[in-house]
Amino acid sequence: xxxxxxxxxxxxxxxxxxxxxxxxxxxxxxxxxxxxxxxxxxxxxxxxxxxxxxxxxxxxxxxxxxxxxxxxxxxxxxxxxxxxxxxxxxxxxxxxxxxxxxxxxxxxxxxxxxxxxxxxxxxxxxxxxxxxxxxxxxxxxxxxxxxxxxxxxxxxxxxxxxxxxxxxxxxxxxxxxxxxxxxxxxxxxxxxxxxxxxxxxxxxxxxxxxxxxxxxxxxxxxxxxxxxxxxxxxxxxxxxxxxxxxxxxxxxxxxxxxxxxxxxxxxxxxxxxxxxxxxxxxxxxxxxxxxxxxxxxxxxxxxxxxxxxxxxxxxxxxxxxxxx
Amino acid sequence: xxxxxxxxxxxxxxxxxxxxxxxxxxxxxxxxxxxxxxxxxxxxxxxxxxxxxxxxxxxxxxxxxxxxxxxxxxxxxxxxxxxxxxxxxxxxxxxxxxxxxxxxxxxxxxxxxxxxxxxxxxxxxxxxxxxxxxxxxxxxxxxxxxxxxxxxxxxxxxxxxxxxxxxxxxxxxxxxxxxxxxxxxxxx
Numbered sequence: 072x073x074x075x076x077x078x079x080x081x082x083x084x085x086x087x088x089x090x091x092x093x094x095x096x097x098x099x100x101x102x103x104x105x106x107x108x109x110x111x112x113x114x115x116x117x118x119x120x121x122x123x124x125x126x127x128x129x130x131x132x133x134x135x136x137x138x139x140x141x142x143x144x145x146x147x148x149x150x151x152x153x154x155x156x157x158x159x160x161x162x163x164x165x166x167x168x169x170x171x172x173x174x175x176x177x178x179x180x181x182x183x184x185x186x187x188x189x190x191x192x193x194x195x196x197x198x199x200x201x202x203x204x205x206x207x208x209x210x211x212x213x214x215x216x217x218x219x220x221x222x223x224x225x226x227x228x229x230x231x232x233x234x235x236x237x238x239x240x241x242x243x244x245x246x247x248x249x250x251x252x253x254x255x256x257x258x259x260x261x262x263x264x265x266x267x268x269x270x271x272x273x274x275x276x277x278x279x280x281x282x283x284x285x286x287x288x289x290x291x292x293x294x295x296x297x298x299x300x301x302x303x304x305x306x307x308x309x310x311x312x313x314x315x316x317x318x319x320x321x322x323x324x325x326x327x328x329x330x331x332x333x334x335x336x337x338x339x340x341x342x343x344x345x346x347x348x349x350x351x352x353x354x355x356x357x358x359x360x361x362x363x364x365x366x367x368x369x370x371x372x373x374x375x376x377x378x379x380x381x382x383x384x385x386x387x388x389x390x391x392x393x394x395x
Numbered sequence: 396x397x398x399x400x401x402x403x404x405x406x407x408x409x410x411x412x413x414x415x416x417x418x419x420x421x422x423x424x425x426x427x428x429x430x431x432x433x434x435x436x437x438x439x440x441x442x443x444x445x446x447x448x449x450x451x452x453x454x455x456x457x458x459x460x461x462x463x464x465x466x467x468x469x470x471x472x473x474x475x476x477x478x479x480x481x482x483x484x485x486x487x488x489x490x491x492x493x494x495x496x497x498x499x500x501x502x503x504x505x506x507x508x509x510x511x512x513x514x515x516x517x518x519x520x521x522x523x524x525x526x527x528x529x530x531x532x533x534x535x536x537x538x539x540x541x542x543x544x545x546x547x548x549x550x551x552x553x554x555x556x557x558x559x560x561x562x563x564x565x566x567x568x569x570x571x572x573x574x575x576x577x578x579x580x581x582x583x
Binding site for chain 2: 119121171173175245248264286305307314
């Protein structure tokens, strides 16, 4: 049998990728956002129930210990913010176990940037400008879509008010699977993934805002102007049915952050998943004080895939994991 | 049988679903930005041939199905069962029910090798080769000189299948037929 040694991307594609990377760096240089590099291996991992971290053992100055491969550069970058870095960006190799498919690869390039002092709307506009700079032609207008509005439009239900039983039935029917025990968020995740996402960003750039408060992750929460319901101060950007970026009005409250980490690990225990060491240094940095502001993480491989009209991320990576 | 988790699903894997053995055709990973990941899986139910689309939470698992696909030669039918024999030199025979035979009953010819799907050592499906040569047992008389394209007519083959053939084909001729489309290919 011949060993498949060739790259998963064409050389011409990789040259185009290099050009787009230079374009991204120029974009930030023009805006006074400087590039940083932070470690891939850290003592703390992401507790997020839906992210599976990889870890390894290594000899460090304090002996042999367990280190986590970063699912994103977020924690290290936030510590730089707390230390007074100002606006920073990074193109960071990130790792997520089990994420395999046309839009996923075990390791990938995350473009992440932080804007102390900037509100979520400003960051949304900057994200849009970056996407327009990288895409070869005008993708069409930006539309701001509220999470609730999308569910009403596509599924004729209010995701915050629909009784759980009815949500479970609809999710089970849509996915063809048992959802009798599913949580509200699991049902909503399934419905948005299967019934809504494929329609987003088809004739423009769709930005989804006002997610359920339970899906806030590391974002602040605010009151929905419509009826005072708590929602997450987060946005996600879609183009051609593909989720490109995830932006937060960053949580800066150390106590609140600790609570969310603990809730995550409790949910992990309940689900029979391994607990993840909480990043104490991040919590200490938040306690010392991180300036308020916003940050966004963008799947750079996906954006390049769209810009170069390729079918999957493997086609814009030198060696996707199966061939790495 | 072993259990297979969604991240081991790949085309060709045989698993049990709702009590039936199924073959995985496609497995697509979907994940909302910050939430539960799912696998959208297309499976062929090997009992019925129907394609199912199912979603699983990533990490869920299914029991493997003890399914084998073997080459077997068709021997004969006794009216109730259809008898096939392994081609591995063991002379081992399997009796196949009408239900498992399905549409293949119209493509049967002695000594031709078929793919027989076994589940727990029972035959559940029989697939014919892509091309098969069969004799015309009944058709309208051939039209002399009409060898070009133009009309077609039905012809009944020795296996019972009825296919559209060119007008110049005569009774008693042996034809090559594509079993996937049921179309005439050429004279054999």
